[in-house]
Amino acid sequence: MTQTQRPDFHRFHNGSKVALPFSDAEYEARLAGLRAIMGETGVTAAIFTSMHNIAYYCGFLYCAFGRPYGLVVTDTECVTISAGIDAGQPWRRSFGDNITYTDWQRNNYWCAIASVVGQGAVVGYEGDHMSLVQATAMDSFLNPAARVDMAQATMTQRLMKSPAEIMLIRAGAAAADVGGYAIKEAVCAGAREIDVAMAGRDAMEAHIAREFPDAEYRDTWVWFQSGLNTDGAHNPVTGRVLQRGDILSLNTFPMISGYYTALERTMFVETVDPASLAYWEANIAAHELGMRLLKPGVSCAEVTAGVNALFEERDLLQYRSFGYGHSFGVLSHYYGREAGLELREDIDTVLEQGMVISMEPMITIPEGQPGAGGYREHDILIITEDGNENITHYPYGPEFNVVAA
Incomplete structure (x- = not known):
C-alpha cells in the first residue's frame, strides 16, 4: 500500500x-x-x-x-x-x-x-x-x-445533576460503603497498608461488576494510610505495617462509568489515646455542623465560614488542611473538576436543589505533638428542596472505627 x-x-x-x-x-x-x-x-x-x-x-x-x-x-x-x-x-x-x-x-x-x-x-x-x-x-x-x-x-x-446521574451517584456511594466494610475487616496490627487497600478495592470492583454488568471496569481505587502517612488527603498507599494505637485514614473511591464517589473515615487500631480522641471528636463536630449547613440558598463561602468559626472557637483552625467539600459527577483523581462548587472562602456559588456535594473537614496535627495525624470524615449529600439527603451510610466516629483485633 x-x-x-x-x-x-x-x-x-x-x-x-x-x-x-x-x-x-x-x-x-x-x-x-x-x-x-x-x-x-x-x-x-x-x-x-x-x-x-x-x-x-x-x-x-x-x-x-x-x-x-x-x-x-x-x-x-x-x-x-x-x-x-x-x-x-x-x-x-x-x-x-x-x-x-x-x-x-x-x-x-x-x-x-x-x-x-x-x-x-x-x-x-x-x-x-x-x-x-x-x-x-x-x-x-x-x-x-x-x-x-x-x-x-x-x-x-x-453542576446540576439529572435524576439519572443522581441514581448512578447513589450506587457509587453504596459501592464506597462496601469497600469501607471490607477495609474494616482487614485492619489489624501487623497488616500492611497495601494489603488493607487491596481488600477494599477488590470488594468494590466485585460489587460494581454485579450491579453494573454492562459497564466497563477501570480506575476504582483505595488510599489507605496509617500513622504519619495520614497527614495528607492524597498520600499514596505504602507497605507500612499497622501498629496498635495507629491513626488510620480509610478512603474508598469506586469509579462507575467515569463517575467517582468517595467514603473517607478516621480509624484507629485497637485503641485511641485521649489527645487523639479529642481532635477526632472536634473534627466530627465540624463534620456534623457542616452537613447541617448544606441547604438551598446558602453559598459555599457561607458554609465555609460556619465551619471555620467552629474550628476557630476550639483553636484548631490553623490545623485545617483544605476546603470542606466539593461537587460530585464526572470526575476522578486524574481528570475533571467542578471547581465552581467547592466549600472554600473564595467560592460564592449558591447551593441549589439537584447539586451533589461532599462534607469532608480535615485537620492535621504535626508529628511530634500529642494526637499527631490527619483526621477526616467524608459524606456525600444531595441538596434537596429544603435541606439535604446524606447517601453515605458507613458509620463515622470512635464507637465504630476503633478497630479491635
Whole structure:
C-alpha cells in the first residue's frame, strides 16, 4: 500500500453500539443544554478535549496514552475523534458518530476535526484543558473566525445533576460503603497498608461488576494510610505495617462509568489515646455542623465560614488542611473538576436543589505533638428542596472505627 492510499481518517464502526451509562434521552438533553449555551455565545462548533466533558456529552471515556482525543458538537452533529489504536471501541461506547484518525502522518487528528468543523467557524474550546500546542494547531487547521472558551459554562451545566446521574451517584456511594466494610475487616496490627487497600478495592470492583454488568471496569481505587502517612488527603498507599494505637485514614473511591464517589473515615487500631480522641471528636463536630449547613440558598463561602468559626472557637483552625467539600459527577483523581462548587472562602456559588456535594473537614496535627495525624470524615449529600439527603451510610466516629483485633 502506498502512502497516497492511506487515509488521514476514516469511520471504523466495528460492531454495534453497546449499553452506555445513560439513556439516549439523557445524552440528548445534555446536548440540548450545550447547544443552548452555544447559541447564547455564538459558537457554531464546540471542540472538547477533556475526559470529563467528552464523557459527559457522549458517554465515551478515553485513554489518551499520549494521543489527543476530542468531541465535536455542532447544531446537528455529535462526533467523537479517536486514535486508531482503539479501533471500534470509541464508536461502540459513545452516543453519536465517531471518526478514527490514523497515525501515518502528523496532525491527522486535526484533519479529522476539520472534516466536521470546516473553515472559519466560531469555535468553542476548553481553555482550562487545551494546551498551547493544540491551540496553535487548531488555529492553523480550522482558521476560526473566533474562539470562545466554554470551560466555565460547561462546568456550570455539569453542576446540576439529572435524576439519572443522581441514581448512578447513589450506587457509587453504596459501592464506597462496601469497600469501607471490607477495609474494616482487614485492619489489624501487623497488616500492611497495601494489603488493607487491596481488600477494599477488590470488594468494590466485585460489587460494581454485579450491579453494573454492562459497564466497563477501570480506575476504582483505595488510599489507605496509617500513622504519619495520614497527614495528607492524597498520600499514596505504602507497605507500612499497622501498629496498635495507629491513626488510620480509610478512603474508598469506586469509579462507575467515569463517575467517582468517595467514603473517607478516621480509624484507629485497637485503641485511641485521649489527645487523639479529642481532635477526632472536634473534627466530627465540624463534620456534623457542616452537613447541617448544606441547604438551598446558602453559598459555599457561607458554609465555609460556619465551619471555620467552629474550628476557630476550639483553636484548631490553623490545623485545617483544605476546603470542606466539593461537587460530585464526572470526575476522578486524574481528570475533571467542578471547581465552581467547592466549600472554600473564595467560592460564592449558591447551593441549589439537584447539586451533589461532599462534607469532608480535615485537620492535621504535626508529628511530634500529642494526637499527631490527619483526621477526616467524608459524606456525600444531595441538596434537596429544603435541606439535604446524606447517601453515605458507613458509620463515622470512635464507637465504630476503633478497630479491635
